[in-house]
Amino acid sequence: RRMAARRALKAVLVDLSGTLHIEDSAVPGAQEALKRQATFFDFLWLRGAPVTIRFVTNTTKECKRDLLERLTKLGFDIAENEIFTSLTAARNLLEQKQVRPLLLVDNKALPDFTGIATDDPNAVVVGLAPEHFHYEMMNRAFRLILDGAPLIAIHKARYFKKKDGLALGPGPFVSGLEYATDTKATVVGKPEKTFFLEALRGTDCAPEEAIMIGDDCRDDVGGAQNAGMRGILVRTGKYRPADEDKINPAPYLTCENFPEAVEHILQHLL
Numbered sequence: 001r002r003m004a005a006r007r008a009l010k011a012v013l014v015d016l017s018g019t020l021h022i023e024d025s026a027v028p029g030a031q032e033a034l035k036r037q038a039t040f041f042d043f044l045w046l047r048g049a050p051v052t053i054r055f056v057t058n059t060t061k062e063c064k065r066d067l068l069e070r071l072t073k074l075g076f077d078i079a080e081n082e083i084f085t086s087l088t089a090a091r092n093l094l095e096q097k098q099v100r101p102l103l104l105v106d107n108k109a110l111p112d113f114t115g116i117a118t119d120d121p122n123a124v125v126v127g128l129a130p131e132h133f134h135y136e137m138m139n140r141a142f143r144l145i146l147d148g149a150p151l152i153a154i155h156k157a158r159y160f161k162k163k164d165g166l167a168l169g170p171g172p173f174v175s176g177l178e179y180a181t182d183t184k185a186t187v188v189g190k191p192e193k194t195f196f197l198e199a200l201r202g203t204d205c206a207p208e209e210a211i212m213i214g215d216d217c218r219d220d221v222g223g224a225q226n227a228g229m230r231g232i233l234v235r236t237g238k239y240r241p242a243d244e245d246k247i248n249p250a251p252y253l254t255c256e257n258f259p260e261a262v263e264h265i266l267q268h269l270l
Contacts, residue, residue, distance in 0.1 A: 009269045010050065010205040012037070013196070013224065015214030016057040016067070018161050018237020019258055021074055025163070027236050031075040033259035038077065040266055051270070052203045056196070056212070058086045058155040058189040058219065060127025060170065063111040084199040086154045086189030087112040090125060092198075093152060093188055099123035102144060104132045104173075105154065126177070126185070127154040128170045138177070145181040155189030157219060161238040190216070191223025211252070211269065213261045215239045222247040232261045 014020065020030045034053075041051040055078060059067060064083055071078050087109055094101055100117045103110070105127035124141045145151050157169035174185050189195055200210060207228030214220025215237030224231040230252040233244055244254050255261040 007206065007209045008049065009211060009265070010209035011052040011054060011200060011203050011211075012265065013054050013056045013199060013210060013212040013229070014258070015190075015212070015216070015220050016055055016071070017059065018215035018239075019213060019220075019234055020055075020076065021071070022161055022237060023163050024070065024074070026074045026076070027258055029257070029259040031077075033262040034076060034078075037262045037266065040270070044270065049270075050204075052205060053082060054199050054203070055083045056085075056190065056199045057083070058157060060087060060109055060129070060154045061106045062108040063087065065111060066108055085112070086195065087127070089188040089195055089198060090127075090152060090154045091116065093186070094123070094125070097123065097150070099150065101125040101152070102141060102149075103127075104129045104137065104141060106131075121149065123149050123152060124177070125152045125154065126170050126174050128160075133173055138173070141177055142180050145177060145183060151177055151181070151183055151185040153185040153187045153189075155219070156185070156187050157216070159238060161215070166238065190214075190219040191226065193223070193227045196224055196227035196229065211265065213258060217243040217246050217251065221251045225249060225252070232264070234258055234261055 020027055044051050064085055068080050091113060094116055100121050101123045102121035103113060103118060103125050106129050109127060121144060124144050153174040156171035156174050158171045159166045159169050178185055210229040212220055212224030212229050213232045215234050217233055221231030221233045233251040233254045234257050236257050244251050
């Protein structure tokens, strides 16, 4: 048998939008479930088994500070250093590459790029930026990429859940630029393996010791499982019936919601 025995669970990665909240409404029972999980983890920590919670999100709509404020208002007890976002991952990549980006991101996300030079851009960064997705701006990005500027996608989600229904994500716009310029974007957010490994950095935890909870079958669960973790799919947010059939291997588990996922972890995985 090639399947190695699973190691004890040391880290739980939790998606935010669609899993803990939808815009400014929390998923019912999510705050209590998080508290319960955290309290239990603190108890484990006392027994010498450190368990880490990380909130991993593909958000491109708001900087980390605004995101934290929104979650705190909703009654979630989360520390800033527990949040790892695709904006952070994108910023790290820009610093490594030492490029000046044309930032197609929401203005509320700009604080996370403070200090990055954007004059005379020689790279294109695409997040979810409805106000920038018009012909002139897309054409400007198109020309830069044709001139050799790298195309960096904060993520390529097809759609996400808003209060009034599903809405287009940045993925279709990134794909349009890829198609027009005959290039491939570098994707930094979920489902990229590097994103999940970066999220675990500093936790002293191997992927086999981590589990991911999210509402996006491909980006959350599929991505985590490709990185060597287990994945729990929740039927909230952008979840649609039969989503679990979209990935192979299938999700480790599918639950109604975040509280049910936490229940499973506390009862069966610790």
